[in-house]
Amino acid sequence: MNYYSLNHQAPKSSFKDAVIKGLAPDKGLYFPETIAPLPKSFFENIDNLSYSEIAFEAIKQFVSPEIPEETLKTIVEETLSFEFPVIQLNENISVLELFHGPTMAFKDVGARFMARCLGYFNKNNEKEVTVLVATSGDTGGAVANGFLGVKGVNVVILYPSGKVSDIQEKQLTTLGQNIKALEVNGTFDDCQAMVKKAFLDDSLTNKMQLTSANSINVARWLPQLFYFMFAYKQLHNKHKDIVFSVPSGNFGNICAGMMAQQLGLPIKHFVASNNANNVVTRYLVSKLYEPKPSIQTISNAMDVGAPSNFIRIQEIYKNNFENLKQNLSSFSYSDDETRVAMKEIYNKYNYVADPHGAVGYLGCKAYLKENPNTHCVFLETAHPTKFLDVVEDVIQEKQPLPEQIKEVIDKEKESFVITGYDDLKDFLLN
Numbered sequence: 551m552n553y554y555s556l557n558h559q560a561p562k563s564s565f566k567d568a569v570i571k572g573l574a575p576d577k578g579l580y581f582p583e584t585i586a587p588l589p590k591s592f593f594e595n596i597d598n599l600s601y602s603e604i605a606f607e608a609i610k611q612f613v614s615p616e617i618p619e620e621t622l623k624t625i626v627e628e629t630l631s632f633e634f635p636v637i638q639l640n641e642n643i644s645v646l647e648l649f650h651g652p653t654m655a656f657k658d659v660g661a662r663f664m665a666r667c668l669g670y671f672n673k674n675n676e677k678e679v680t681v682l683v684a685t686s687g688d689t690g691g692a693v694a695n696g697f698l699g700v701k702g703v704n705v706v707i708l709y710p711s712g713k714v715s716d717i718q719e720k721q722l723t724t725l726g727q728n729i730k731a732l733e734v735n736g737t738f739d740d741c742q743a744m745v746k747k748a749f750l751d752d753s754l755t756n757k758m759q760l761t762s763a764n765s766i767n768v769a770r771w772l773p774q775l776f777y778f779m780f781a782y783k784q785l786h787n788k789h790k791d792i793v794f795s796v797p798s799g800n801f802g803n804i805c806a807g808m809m810a811q812q813l814g815l816p817i818k819h820f821v822a823s824n825n826a827n828n829v830v831t832r833y834l835v836s837k838l839y840e841p842k843p844s845i846q847t848i849s850n851a852m853d854v855g856a857p858s859n860f861i862r863i864q865e866i867y868k869n870n871f872e873n874l875k876q877n878l879s880s881f882s883y884s885d886d887e888t889r890v891a892m893k894e895i896y897n898k899y900n901y902v903a904d905p906h907g908a909v910g911y912l913g914c915k916a917y918l919k920e921n922p923n924t925h926c927v928f929l930e931t932a933h934p935t936k937f938l939d940v941v942e943d944v945i946q947e948k949q950p951l952p953e954q955i956k957e958v959i960d961k962e963k964e965s966f967v968i969t970g971y972d973d974l975k976d977f978l979l980n
C-alpha cells in the first residue's frame with residue numbers, strides 16, 4: 551500500500567517508508583492511498599473468525615506487499631495475546647474493555663504491532679532507528695513495554711512532568727535497556743510539538759533515523775481499528791444499531807474506528823467524548839477549528855489541545871462538514887461530571903470505571919437521550935487502577951492491584967529533565 555502526505559507536498563511512501571519515517575517530510579501525516587471495503591461475507595461470517603483472523607484480514611491491504619502474509623499472521627497473533635471483552639451494563643449501554651494488555655491501556659495493541667513491524671523491517675540490522683514518543687500518560691508505557699529489547703531500536707519518551715499518574719510514570723520510566731524517559735516542564739502539546747520539530751530538523755535527521763510511535767505513525771494507528779471489529783463480533787447478534795463512544799484526546803482511536811467503518815463495519819454513529827479539552831466538540835457546533843493550550847484534568851491521557859489525527863478524520867470525510875456531522879457527535883465533560891459518572895457506574899452497575907471510560911459513558915448517555923433505540927458501547931481505554939488516587943477517592947473503596955501494576959509499582963523511576971527543544975537535541979546527539 552502506498553501512503554500520501556496530508557500536506558500533499560511530499561512524495562508517496564510505501565508502508566515500510568511510512569513506518570520508518572513516521573511523519574512525511576512536509577510535516578504531513580501519512581494516509582493510505584486506497585481503502586478497499588472488505589467483502590460483505592466477511593462481516594456475515596464474523597462469528598466463525600478468531601480475533602487474529604479478523605485482524606489479519608482487516609490490516610492486510612495496508613501493510614502488503616512489504617510484510618508477507620505469513621509474517622503478518624505471526625505479528626497479529628503475537629500482538630493480540632490478551633482479551634477484549636464487552637460487558638453489557640444495561641439494555642442500551644455496554645463497555646468494551648481495552649485494558650487487558652501488559653500496560654493496561656488500549657495503546658498496547660498498536661505499540662506491539664508497530665514494534666514487530668519495525669523489528670521485521672530491521673531484521674538485517676540495516677540501520678538503527680530512534681523512536682521518539684510524546685505521551686500524556688499511556689502511550690509512553692505501552693511503547694516502552696512493546697519496544698523493550700527490540701534490536702536496533704532506541705526509544706525516547708517525552709512526558710509532561712507532574713501531569714501523568716504515578717503508575718503511568720512508573721511504566722514509562724523504569725524499564726531501562728533501550729528505553730529512555732525525558733521529563734518535560736510543560737504540557738503534552740509541548741512534548742508533541744518537540745517531537746514533530748525533531749523530525750524536520752536536518753541536523754538530527756542527517757545523523758540518525760528518527761520515527762514516531764505515536765498515532766502519527768500508521769503502524770501504531772491502524773491496528774486500533776481491530777477493537778471496533780472485536781466489539782461488533784460480540785454484539786451484532788444482540789443489537790442492531792451499534793454506536794461507539796470513544797474517550798478522545800489525540801483522536802487516533804476514534805479515527806481508527808472510522809477506518810473500520812470505511813472497511814464496511816456496520817457502525818451507526820460515533821461519539822467523541824471529551825474532557826475539558828474540547829476542540830472537536832466546539833468545532834461541531836461552530837465549524838471553527840480552534841486548538842487551545844491543553845488543560846489538566848483527571849482523565850489526563852486526554853489532555854490534548856491540538857489533536858494530531860483530526861486531519862485524518864477530515865480526510866475520511868473529504869473535508870465535508872455536513873457528512874462528518876452526520877456520523878460524529880461530540881460532548882465535553884468537566885472533572886466533577888466525570889467523578890459523578892464514576893460513582894453512578896459503580897453504584898448502579900457495580901462496575902469500576904476509570905476517568906476516561908467514565909467520560910465515554912457520559913457520551914453514551916447524551917447520545918442515547920436523542921437516539922434511544924440504539925446500543926452504545928463506550929471504550930474503557932485504561933484499567934481503573936492506573937488512576938488509583940482518583941478512583942479510590944471517588945468510589946471510597948480500596949482496589950486490588952493487577953499483576954501488571956504490581957510489577958512496576960515499587961521500581962525506581964529514572965528520567966532526565968529537559969527544559970526545551972535544545973535539551974532534546976543534545977540528548978539525542980549525545
Ligand SMILES: Cc1ncc(COP(=O)(O)O)c(C=O)c1O
Pocket residue numbers: 655656687688689765797798799800801802803804851852906931932
Ligand atoms: C486511557 C486513554 N483514554 C483515551 C485516550 C485518547 O485516545 P486518542 O488519543 O486516540 O484519542 C488516551 C490516549 O490517547 C488514553 O490513554
Ligand SMILES: N[C@@H](CCOP(=O)(O)O)C(=O)O
Pocket residue numbers: 684685686687688689690763764765766799800802851852858
Ligand atoms: N493519550 C496519549 C497521547 C498520545 O496519543 P497517541 O495515540 O497519538 O500516541 C497518551 O496516553 O500518551
